[in-house]
Amino acid sequence: MIRHLASIAEVVDDFDAAVRFYRDVLGLTVEPKPDLNYANVIVGGVLHFAIWRRSHAAQIIFGDEKATERVPLGFTVGFEVDSVQASELQLARSGGAVVQGSHLEPWGQHTSRFTTPSGAICEFSESPWARSLRTQVEANPT
Numbered sequence: 001m002i003r004h005l006a007s008i009a010e011v012v013d014d015f016d017a018a019v020r021f022y023r024d025v026l027g028l029t030v031e032p033k034p035d036l037n038y039a040n041v042i043v044g045g046v047l048h049f050a051i052w053r054r055s056h057a058a059q060i061i062f063g064d065e066k067a068t069e070r071v072p073l074g075f076t077v078g079f080e081v082d083s084v085q086a087s088e089l090q091l092a093r094s095g096g097a098v099v100q101g102s103h104l105e106p107w108g109q110h111t112s113r114f115t116t117p118s119g120a121i122c123e124f125s126e127s128p129w130a131r132s133l134r135t136q137v138e139a140n141p142t
Contacts, residue, residue, distance in 0.1 A: 001081055001082075001086070001087050001090060002079045002080070002081055002087075003079075003080045003081060003082060004047070004079075004080050005047070005077065005078070005079060005080075006047055006048060006078040006079060006080035006125055006127065007047060007048035007049070007050065007077070007078035007123075007125070008046070008048070008049050008050075008075055008076070008077055008078070009048075009049070009050040009051065009052045009075065009076050009078075010050075010051050010052065010074070010075055011052050011054050011057050011071060011072065011073055011074060011075070011076055011121075012051055012052070012053065012054060012073065013053075013054050013068075013073065015036060015037070015039075015051065015053040018039075018051045019032060019039055019051060022041050022051065028041050028042060028043060029041070029042040030042075030051070035056075036053070037052070037053040037055075037056035038050060038051070038052050038053065038056060039051045047080075048078070052076070054068050054071050054073065055068055057071045057076075057121075058070060058071045060105075061099065061100050061113055061121065062099075062100070071121060072119055072120060072121065074120065075120070076120065076121050076122055076123070077120070077122045077123075078111075078122065078123045078124075078125050079122065079123070079124055079125070080125055080126070080127065081124045081125070081126065082126075083126070084102045084110045084111060084112045084124045084125065084126050085102045085112075087112065087124040088101065088102050088112040088114075088124060091114055091124075096114050096115075097114055097115045098112060098113070098114050099113050099114060099115055099121065100112065100113040109125055109126070109127045110125065110126040110127075111123050111124065111125045111126075112124045
């Protein structure tokens with residue numbers, strides 16, 4: 001069902017502080033989207049790491065930016081799958097809680113979101129363009 005870990009995003013209330021932390025404290029390249037609700041953070045060896053404004057996550061997942069209490073702060077994980085619909089069906093049959101059914105996002109990614117037993121929101125995704133690393137991963141064998 002799961003091909004690989006596709007994405008990690010930190011859901012935050014203070015987007016500007018998060019951008020400053022990852023950029024100025026950790027020294028990473030941060031690429032905010034024009035609407036300042038989402039930013040890609042470039043980390044070698046990671047397919048996709050991002051910062052996601054909590055109110056925007058509520059809008060995308062629940063259709064209401066005021067539904068922030070339904071979106072926990074912390075990290076969300078995305079799993080790349082061969083079929084979002086098949087993965088969602090298997091999750092539901094196994095007792096998992098789907099919070100946003102299979103659909104096509106405005107940016108062209110097919111997703112379905114679900115909660116873990118601890119309440120974290122995660123997703124299944126089909127994003128063929130994001131199935132390879134942006135940069136080569138190398139480890140120093142010392």
